[in-house]
Amino acid sequence: MQADMMMKYNVDMVFCIDATGSMKKVIDMVKDNALNFYRDVVESMENAPDQMQKKSINTMRIRVVIYRDYKADHDMAMMTTRFFKLPEEEEQFRDAINSVQAHGGGDEPEDGLEALAYAIRSDWNKEGIKKRNIIVVWTDASTHPIGYGSSDPAYPGGMPRSFSELTEWWGDEQMESPFINDNAKRLILFAPERPAWTDIVDSWNNVIHYPSVAGEGMEEFTYREIIDAIYNSI
Amino acid sequence: MIINGYKLEEELQTRNGGNCKWGFGKKDGRVFFIKELLNPVYPVDEVKLSDTVRARKKKICEDFQARQSQLYKALNDHSDGVLLHIEDFFRCQSKYYVVTSAIKGLPWDQVIKSKTFTWEDRLRMSRVLIHALNRMHQASIIHGDLKPDNVMMTLSKTNHVTCKIIDFEDAYWTSESPKPGDDVKCDVVYMAPETFRLMCGDNIRLTQGIDVFALGLILYQIMMGRFPEFDKEKYTYPFEVVLNGDTLKLRTDLLPPVYSKIIPMMLQADPEKRIPLYAAEDYLNGIKLRRKPAAAAKPEETTDTLAGSHGAAPVKEEPGFSGSMSTGAAKDRGAETGAPGASEKAEIHRKFDKPSSGTRPESKLVIKMGPRKKA
Numbered sequence: 105m106q107a108d109m110m111m112k113y114n115v116d117m118v119f120c121i122d123a124t125g126s127m128k129k130v131i132d133m134v135k136d137n138a139l140n141f142y143r144d145v146v147e148s149m150e151n152a153p154d155q156m157q158k159k160s161i162n163t164m165r166i167r168v169v170i171y172r173d174y175k176a177d178h179d180m181a182m183m184t185t186r187f188f189k190l191p192e193e194e195e196q197f198r199d200a201i202n203s204v205q206a207h208g209g210g211d212e213p214e215d216g217l218e219a220l221a222y223a224i225r226s227d228w229n230k231e232g233i234k235k236r237n238i239i240v241v242w243t244d245a246s247t248h249p250i251g252y253g254s255s256d257p258a259y260p261g262g263m264p265r266s267f268s269e270l271t272e273w274w275g276d277e278q279m280e281s282p283f284i285n286d287n288a289k290r291l292i293l294f295a296p297e298r299p300a301w302t303d304i305v306d307s308w309n310n311v312i313h314y315p316s317v318a319g320e321g322m323e324e325f326t327y328r329e330i331i332d333a334i335y336n337s338i
Numbered sequence: 339m340i341i342n343g344y345k346l347e348e349e350l351q352t353r354n355g356g357n358c359k360w361g362f363g364k365k366d367g368r369v370f371f372i373k374e375l376l377n378p379v380y381p382v383d384e385v386k387l388s389d390t391v392r393a394r395k396k397k398i399c400e401d402f403q404a405r406q407s408q409l410y411k412a413l414n415d416h417s418d419g420v421l422l423h424i425e426d427f428f429r430c431q432s433k434y435y436v437v438t439s440a441i442k443g444l445p446w447d448q449v450i451k452s453k454t455f456t457w458e459d460r461l462r463m464s465r466v467l468i469h470a471l472n473r474m475h476q477a478s479i480i481h482g483d484l485k486p487d488n489v490m491m492t493l494s495k496t497n498h499v500t501c502k503i504i505d506f507e508d509a510y511w512t513s514e515s516p517k518p519g520d521d522v523k524c525d526v527v528y529m530a531p532e533t534f535r536l537m538c539g540d541n542i543r544l545t546q547g548i549d550v551f552a553l554g555l556i557l558y559q560i561m562m563g564r565f566p567e568f569d570k571e572k573y574t575y576p577f578e579v580v581l582n583g584d585t586l587k588l589r590t591d592l593l594p595p596v597y598s599k600i601i602p603m604m605l606q607a608d609p610e611k612r613i614p615l616y617a618a619e620d621y622l623n624g625i626k627l628r629r630k631p632a633a634a635a636k637p638e639e640t641t642d643t644l645a646g647s648h649g650a651a652p653v654k655e656e657p658g659f660s661g662s663m664s665t666g667a668a669k670d671r672g673a674e675t676g677a678p679g680a681s682e683k684a685e686i687h688r689k690f691d692k693p694s695s696g697t698r699p700e701s702k703l704v705i706k707m708g709p710r711k712k713a
Binding site (some may be wrong): 108111112113158159160218233234235266267268272276277278279285287288305306307308309310311312326329332 | 352359376377378379381382384385386387391394395397398425431497520521523527528529531534535537538573574575577578582583
């Protein structure tokens with residue numbers, strides 16, 4: 105028997121936020137909750153409806169991917185942070201979030217699939233017996249086909265060449281993703297029922313979709329949904 | 339919105355569901371509970387995927403559909419009312435749906451802590467639960483995620499609290515143990531120690547013993563109205579306690595004698611040492627079957643014996659509980675569940691270690707887990 109037979113539960117989250125002009129409310133919500141997020145998750149664990157079922161998280165990390173439109177916003181189209189460990193790096197996380205401003209975007213579709221590619225390729229925590237790798241996307245726009253902005257000098261190398269290839273990056277139970285654990289992964293979409301979000305809902309596993317309405321920010325219940333998604337997945 | 343003929347009352351939601359969306363829908367005048375699974379997802383033609391990816395995903399879905407159909411059929415065939423009946427299972431566009439009757443459940447936490455939830459109620463519910471899980475096990479199925487949330491408490495026609503096991507989406511055949519290193523889907527609070535070891539990479543095979551461990555924790559809560567105590571400074575979950583060689587602090591002195599034996603045996607670290615449910619149920623049926631008047635029992639036979647938990651011997655009344663144990667529990671439970679055959683057995687044995695003639699050999703408490711012929 106091993107010396108330390110104790111559960112280690114590590115949660116990594118990537119917030120993918122469409123930071124174009126209409127998304128100000130969502131960005132403000134993330135800013136408002138950045139400092140409370142860890143505390144709210146822990147509280148949901150400890151104040152479960154049945155006090156007999158307390159659960160705990162060993163580590164929680166969050167990173168942020170801000171995206172817009174390569175053709176319209178060039179080198180401001182994609183901004184990412186590293187993972188911040190909470191609660192130790194709450195201040196840095198808040199500072200990073202506070203630097204985000206809603207602007208730009210060009211036409212209606214944005215480069216949300218490239219943002220997802222960044223998120224899937226995150227440096228996920230490999231340690232711990234139980235892991236959750238959760239990607240949360242907030243947007244009120246459809247997506248361009250992947251590679252739409254590839255002619256722009258700011259477009260990164262190494263992106264998937266097709267939606268099918270991005271689907272392979274996400275993986276499934278027979279073809280494990282090279283980047284994200286199939287059992288650990290969850291994709292929570294706050295996105296409209298428009299391409300390519302509907303394609304993702306109709307072909308990727310472990311996706312929870314909340315259809316969003318253009319121009320509306322995140323309501324209280326959607327914030328609770330994220331907290332519950334973490335609690336219910338352990 | 340209509341899904342396969344079910345008219346949804348509102349959008350499906352994820353509240354309290356880790357791996358599904360759920361809601362209620364009406365069909366042919368009946369209201370059903372509808373669950374949309376997150377996994378797998380059928381690649382509909384509209385999605386642009388390569389032929390290879392599409393073919394692989396279709397194969398996953400076809401295998402899943404065939405397997406789940408067999409599993410649900412086996413559960414329905416083995417249920418005598420104690421497993422929530424699967425009414426329908428189908429794919430609609432890209433998603434799979436499981437449909438069951440819409441039953442109004444009672445809030446677990448409030449019920450088991452209630453002073454009006456009598457010893458009789460607790461005994462009845464425990465018996466039903468053991469019987470229900472045993473029915474699953476007889477079908478060679480492991481529930482895999484047994485926890486209070488998946489035990490639906492309801493009121494019977496006779497206005498007694500009873501229960502059904504629900505949520506079979508993580509169930510699997512005994513031949514399908516997860517692989518070492520897999521992230522096994524289950525509630526960590528009710529996780530068996532060997533599940534953790536398998537997740538750590540130990541080359542072990544999960545058996546129905548994982549359900550027995552979870553059931554031991556649940557039965558303790560039903561009986562005592564609280565979770566077993568353990569050193570919270572050192573441990574977060576019960577499996578950690580037993581896996582690290584410590585013990586759960588079970589108040590066996592406050593449990594009915596038969597449960598003071600059965601529950602600790604369900605919570606053994608070694609799954610081989612846990613009591614199989616057919617043996618546990620045999621003992622409980624023994625209680626139910628006892629027909630001799632209490633006065634006929636010798637005093638030493640009513641101590642730590644089945645008769646002792648029958649109500650023949652004085653019963654310690656736990657503070658907070660009202661009422662006392664009664665033979666009526668067994669009677670009601672048989673009527674509610676249609677459980678087989680109490681009257682088929684002629685005689686019970688009085689002591690755990692000295693089975694009398696007419697008792698099946700597997701009724702001994704010291705029994706290792708192993709296959710039993712299918713029902």
